[in-house]
Amino acid sequence: MKIEEEIKQPKFRNDHQKAVVNLMYTSGWLSARQEEFFRPFGITPSQFNILRILRGQAGKSLSGAEIKARMLERNSDISRLLDRMSRKKLVERHQCPNDKRATDITITPEGLRILKEIDVQIDRAEKDLFHLTRDEARMLSNLLDKARG
Numbered sequence: 768m769k770i771e772e773e774i775k776q777p778k779f780r781n782d783h784q785k786a787v788v789n790l791m792y793t794s795g796w797l798s799a800r801q802e803e804f805f806r807p808f809g810i811t812p813s814q815f816n817i818l819r820i821l822r823g824q825a826g827k828s829l830s831g832a833e834i835k836a837r838m839l840e841r842n843s844d845i846s847r848l849l850d851r852m853s854r855k856k857l858v859e860r861h862q863c864p865n866d867k868r869a870t871d872i873t874i875t876p877e878g879l880r881i882l883k884e885i886d887v888q889i890d891r892a893e894k895d896l897f898h899l900t901r902d903e904a905r906m907l908s909n910l911l912d913k914a915r916g
Contacts, residue, residue, distance in 0.1 A: 770792060808884065813840055814857070821873065822882055859872070
């Protein structure tokens with residue numbers, strides 16, 4: 768469905784305004800779909816992002832600040848997210864040996880198990896979510912990179 772129909776706005780000032788509105792609307796739409804997808808796994812999209820970042824470290828730890836710098840949504844309250852994830856036994860916190868005020872974070876076997884379970888379903892879910900071919904998805908990604916400069 769076209770953006771004009773989705774938001775019941777027949778005209779835009781120009782194509783750039785239409786693109787911005789469409790991107791903002793689509794971002795919200797995608798966020799809602801991600802929430803639905805991750806709910807059965809007992810995690811949020813932000814928690815998935817943290818698990819994904821930590822899995823990429825191959826067993827090495829990261830500080831909360833390093834994790835936050837790599838997150839897709841940087842305005843997240845990393846301390847609260849990590850507290851919740853620690854209670855769920857998805858991550859472990861260790862006092863940093865070099866800085867007693869800092870905490871190092873590692874993924875747990877339970878965190879890895881959930882990621883493995885998600886991996887089985889996520890590729891299909893992403894293909895079903897976006898009605899784009901591989902080439903169209905690549906083109907969209909390139910256009911978004913270009914839009915950010």
